[in-house]
Amino acid sequence: MLEIVTNTHELHRISIPIHNPSEHRHLVIEMREMLLRTQGLGLAAVQVGSLIRIIIIDNDPYPPFVLYNPLIAKTSEQFATSEESCLSIPDKSVIVRRPKTVKISALNNTGDAVVFKFSGLKAVVAQHEMDHLNGVIITDYLGELNGF
Numbered sequence: 001m002l003e004i005v006t007n008t009h010e011l012h013r014i015s016i017p018i019h020n021p022s023e024h025r026h027l028v029i030e031m032r033e034m035l036l037r038t039q040g041l042g043l044a045a046v047q048v049g050s051l052i053r054i055i056i057i058d059n060d061p062y063p064p065f066v067l068y069n070p071l072i073a074k075t076s077e078q079f080a081t082s083e084e085s086c087l088s089i090p091d092k093s094v095i096v097r098r099p100k101t102v103k104i105s106a107l108n109n110t111g112d113a114v115v116f117k118f119s120g121l122k123a124v125v126a127q128h129e130m131d132h133l134n135g136v137i138i139t140d141y142l143g144e145l146n147g148f
């Protein structure tokens with residue numbers, strides 16, 4: 001069974017692009033199970049120890065979105081702040097300011113290019129998970145808006 005990575009040194013590493021989504025089917029199944037088990041809103045592969053560019057985003061009651069090699073294509077000019085927590089950083093929440101909506105291009109599980117547009121909570125989660133791929137975690141935002 002996979003475990004959640006909580007070591008910040010590991011979490012600060014940058015994930016590498018994948019070549020073929022079908023090679024990672026097993027990992028994605030395990031990530032989906034992890035998301036269910038922890039009742040998380042999203043998960044990046046680095047959080048279960050794989051430094052590759054895969055994120056999943058909860059879409060309850062539907063299956064989660066699975067994005068391979070996601071790239072932020074466009075963000076709104078409006079920003080919103082919200083209090084975020086992270087499965088990898090237990091018992092801590094951080095206020096983070098992010099664009100309100102985000103357009104992300106990615107590959108789907110058959111390797112086709114797709115575009116996702118997220119707003120509201122899903123936009124927050126999507127950008128939080130994108131951060132993980134670039135080695136950024138919520139505590140990196142401390143000091144910006146949290147009064148330190």
Ligand code: ZN
Binds near residue numbers: 086
């Ligand atoms: Zn996180």
